Amino acid sequence: MPPRPINDPRTARLVAAYEALRPDTVPQLLALYDDEALFKDPFNEVxxxxxxxxxxxxxxxxxxxxxxxxRVAVTEGDDAFLTWDFHFARRGQSERWTIRGASHLLYTPAGQVSVHRDYWDAAEELYAKLPLLGVLMRALQRRLGTPA
Incomplete structure (x- = not known):
């Protein structure tokens, strides 16, 4: 399904920057963030x-x-919500991974991102796919899950 058009110019710029992100385009992405923006994901809070x-x-x-x-970008007032897929391979390995997640963004009156909060399930999307840790995570899921 093709993505829906993004009607908010702030969100359209941010989505375009993320989808074109490369090491040399990081400065262009950062220019969309307030000098004191908060960024939080399952591993970082800066x-x-x-x-x-x-x-x-x-x-x-x-x-x-x-x-x-x-995948989806919705803006209401100064709040935006994105759903996304993050694709990568671990350094030196050929297996491709995908993490599915969502972001909540809050814009300043000047249109820059002041808060960026990522939500994704590290247990399902990452830990469960690692060899040794994955075995433990799947066993824990079976033990804590509701029987079918």
Whole structure:
């Protein structure tokens, strides 16, 4: 299904920047964030463009061919909500991984991102796919899950 058009120019710029993200385009992405923006995901909580930039720089150092595909983008007032797929390979490995997640964004009056909060299930999307940890996670899911 093709993505729906994005009617909010702030969100359209941000989605375009994420979908075109490469090591050399990180500065263009960061320009869309307020100087003191808060960024939080399951592994990080940082404030400021420089700290956010370090997260993306590390991503490109640690992963092969990371890329984002935004599936849905909805904006209401100064709030935006995105759903996305993040595709990558672990450094030096050929197996491709996909993490599905969502982001809540809050814009400043000037149209920059002041808060960026990512939501995704690290247990399902990442830990369960790792060899040793995955066995433990699946066993825990079976033990805690509701019987069919």
């Amino acid at each position: 404030r400021g463009q420089a700290a956010i930039g370090r997260i993306f720089t590390h991503m490109f150092q640690a992963l092969d061919a990371p890329r984002f595909d935004v």
